[in-house]
Amino acid sequence: MPRVLLVPPDTRPPTLELPVQLGRMTGAEMLTPPAGALPDFFTPGDTGALRSWLLENAAGADALVLCLETLCLGGMIPARRVSDALEVALGRLETLRELKRLNPALHIYAFGVVVRVAHDNDPHEEKPYYGEWGPELRAYSAAFDRHARHGAAEKSALDAARAALPADILADWLGTRERNRALHLAALDLLKGGILTHLSVTLDDTSEYGLAAFDRRLLEARADELGVWAHFDTYPGADEVPCALLTRALRHHLxxxxxxxxxxxxxxxxxxxxxxxxxxxxxxxxxxxxxxxxxxxxxxxxxxxxxxxxxxxxxxxxxxxxxxxxxxxxxxxxxxxxxxxxxxxxxxxxxxxxxxxxxxxxxxxxxxxxxxxxxxxxxxxxxxxxxxxxxxxxxxxxxxxxxDRAAQQQALLARLMDDALYQAFTRPEVRSALENPSPFDLGEQRGAAEAKLREVITPRIQSLWDRHFAASGLHLSIGAAHLAWPRLFTGVFPLTVTATRPPARPVP
Incomplete structure (x- = not known):
């Protein structure tokens, strides 16, 4: 039975619970860090505690699936917001060399996420000023990449986009991107050096033109120089990458x-x-x-x-x-x-x-x-x-x-329930029951939202189970639904599927 350490980008169910469920359904032993070591929304995790946990558990592990931003900057969302210096982030990255020294047989599957250019003006998942300057930053992003690709014909548009932004805000935003890009380039060197088994650097909420596309081209050029394409991927994605790399880890010898x-x-x-x-x-x-x-x-x-x-x-x-x-x-x-x-x-x-x-x-x-x-x-x-x-x-x-059939059915039910029952049907109903809720922070309406959520979703989960799963010989326990963060975007739906125990045989 393989033992896999998982360091996710955050603690939402699809990024933490889903890969754990996928591992357990194959019989793998899945270990995750203590809660305090992981981020809570935009609050960074404790990188020191995470390092200690990794060093304590590396010797007995077969594989590590790890988000670089969680190890080095406190999480995927904190990595867009914190001011930690590049030297500090690179120092934390060196933990991976220590793990490999402790356990040379450990397979490390790492991933990073190119800093996104968010499609909406979210002041919580992005820098706080993004709520005000999001449109101008998006315009600059597209103009910069167009100029980088097409040259002088796009210079006037780039100059106009730059002039529309306060210099300090633009410098801070670009500095965060450059720090994270340098971290990903350093991870490519670890891949070349054999510390990593596989590296994925994905692009979150990307588009044809933009700074994310510019960063991708730089990563691709460095991969060309190092000759690491057999063990490197860069493509649009983010939250699902723990599941992808877990798949690589569990099928390593297949x-x-x-x-x-x-x-x-x-x-x-x-x-x-x-x-x-x-x-x-x-x-x-x-x-x-x-x-x-x-x-x-x-x-x-x-x-x-x-x-x-x-x-x-x-x-x-x-x-x-x-x-x-x-x-x-x-x-x-x-x-x-x-x-x-x-x-x-x-x-x-x-x-x-x-x-x-x-x-x-x-x-x-x-x-x-x-x-x-x-x-x-x-x-x-x-x-x-x-x-x-x-x-x-x-x-x-x-x-x-x-x-483990029960674990597979639990993972499947969780996605049917979340992706369809909640996201497609229940979430709009909960939203309509509130008073003009902000998509970024529900504030005092969170309690009402969660009460409405439980009222609507719980019988729907039971109905879904009764219609499609009840004849499976398994048992479902439903916990109290709530929201992952103070917004409607992600729900948490505690479910447990277990094998039904056969009745005890009477003692003769």
């Missing part, structure tokens, strides 16, 4: 898992995405590689089926979107029929719903209610297309390794 990809629409591979810089088909290839998987060239050689609900042409934010998502370029009833056929043949099917970001497509959810959902190898429909795809790939690639 051939790459092969995925057969099927789409809901004729144009599926070319569908456009809101938070990524490439079409769906290219994003899928990147996420398969990130998890150590590959495309199956023939249906019969596939280890799992990745069934992807893509938009007709391009993702939309509001359901239904008849202009770009729900178009004649796809026929959802036929896609649901295909899923039924694949499941009836006993194949491992992992369903990724990326038609809309931030939750399941409500029409598809209704169409699949007559399917045996408990037979799915995996399900995902949360946040960005990359978040969804990375999670669904991990479910599918680990399906052949499942030894």
């Amino acid at each position: 051939p790459p898992a092969r995925a057969w990809v099927t789409y809901s629409g004729t144009l599926g591979a070319g569908a456009g995405l809101i938070y990524e810089d490439r079409p769906a088909g290219e994003l899928i290839k990147a996420h398969l590689r990130g998890a150590g998987c590959t495309l199956a060239r023939q249906f019969g050689e596939a280890d799992f089926i990745l069934a992807v609900n893509t938009p007709g042409r391009r993702q939309g934010n509001v359901q239904p979107d008849l202009a770009t998502v729900d178009t004649p370029d796809r026929h959802l009833p036929a896609f649901a029929d295909d899923l039924r056929d694949l499941l009836s043949r006993g194949l491992a099917v992992s369903l990724a719903d990326i038609a809309y970001p931030n939750g399941a497509e409500r029409r598809l959810w209704q169409l699949i209610q007559d399917l045996p959902l408990a037979q799915l190898a995996g399900y995902s429909a949360w946040n960005t297309a990359g978040n969804t795809l990375g999670s669904a790939v991990a479910f599918g690639a680990l399906a052949p390794l499942v030894t």
Whole structure:
């Protein structure tokens, strides 16, 4: 039984609980740091306590899946906000050399996240001034990258974007990016030196033009120089990477898992995405590689089926979107029929719903209610297309390794419940019951929001279980739902699925 240390980017269920569940369903022993060592929203974790925990547990571990920002800057969100010097961050990075000295056989799977250029004016996940200057910083980001790519023709636009920002704010924002980029470049050197087994540096909420794309090109150029592409990935993603690297760790001695990809629409591979810089088909290839998987060239050689609900042409934010998502370029009833056929043949099917970001497509959810959902190898429909795809790939690639059916059903139920019941249906209802809530901080309305959440979601979870899982011979315990942070974006839904004990035999 492999022992895996997991250092996540934060403590939300998809970044902490999901990879733990995926590991446990394969029989792996999953160890996570004490709560105080991990970040709480934008409050940094205790990097000293984290270092001590790693040094205490490294000797007995087979693999470490680790977020560089948590080790070096206190967490993925704190890394966008804290003022820690580069030298301090690099000193913390040296912990990985110490771990390798303590346990030369330890496989270290590390990942970092290029500082995003947020699409909204969030003053909590970003620098506090982003709430006021977000539009101008986004404009500068795009103008800088256009100038970097296209030269003098874009200089006037760059000058105008720079002039629209206070010099001190721009300098501080760019300084944070440069520090984090230097950290990622140093991690590439650790990869070259054999300290890391694999490194992924992903791009959160990226776009075709911007500073994230500029950083990616610098990382790619350095990877070229070092010749490390066999063990390095950079692509759009973030929160799902712990699941991807865990998949690599658990399948370390196995051939790459092969995925057969099927789409809901004729144009599926070319569908456009809101938070990524490439079409769906290219994003899928990147996420398969990130998890150590590959495309199956023939249906019969596939280890799992990745069934992807893509938009007709391009993702939309509001359901239904008849202009770009729900178009004649796809026929959802036929896609649901295909899923039924694949499941009836006993194949491992992992369903990724990326038609809309931030939750399941409500029409598809209704169409699949007559399917045996408990037979799915995996399900995902949360946040960005990359978040969804990375999670669904991990479910599918680990399906052949499942030894604990209750743990697999718990992980599957958690995603069906969160991505569909909460994100697509319950969250809008909770929002409408509040008084003009801020998307960034609920303030005094948090208590009312959580009370409404529990009122609505608890019977829905039970109904989902009764319809699809109750005949499985397993038992469900439902805890009190609440919010991960003081905002509606992420819920916490304590669930426990256990094997039903057979009745005790009478003593003769």
